Amino acid sequence: MAATLHQTPQYRQQNHTDSPKKFNFANHKLHLLLFTMGLLRFLIIIFSIYLAFRILTTYVFPWLVKRSVKKYQEKFYEQNPHLKRDQPRKEGEVTIEKVGREESGNVPENIGEYTEYEDIK
Structure with missing residues (x-):
């Protein structure tokens, strides 16, 4: 029977070593440093998004709402010129505006009888 590729001695020397791997501390430190840098970058991005959201909701959105x-x-008020704008007044200033006319002497006859009453204590 012919030998397969995995059984040849050249393949074993190139790809499969029988000796256990030695732990490479420099490689481990590099991976730890890269992981820490990635985590730090992720946290900075999250914090930046949070900060941008806070600035938008505190300053930009209220400004846009007031403007609109x-x-x-x-x-x-341009479309309804018969309505007038409320003028800003100083604090403590009092103005009396009459909205409509009251006519107290103009009571219809068919409204009913007037009944006097007294409060009983």
Whole structure:
């Protein structure tokens, strides 16, 4: 029977050594250093994403909302000129505005009878 490739002595010398591998400390330190650098890079990326999210939600999004509300408010008052804008007032300033006319003497006849009543204590 013919010898297969795995049984030849040349193949054993090149690929399979019978002696156990020696532990290479320099290679181990290199792997540990690369793992630590990768972990550190990952943590820096996560922290950067968190920081960017905090800045966006604290400053950028509220600014965009205020800007868009102001724009839509201006557009609303342009389309409805009969409505007037509330003017900003100083704190403590009092103004009295009459909304409609009250006519107390104009009561219809068919409303019913007026009944007087007293509080009983």
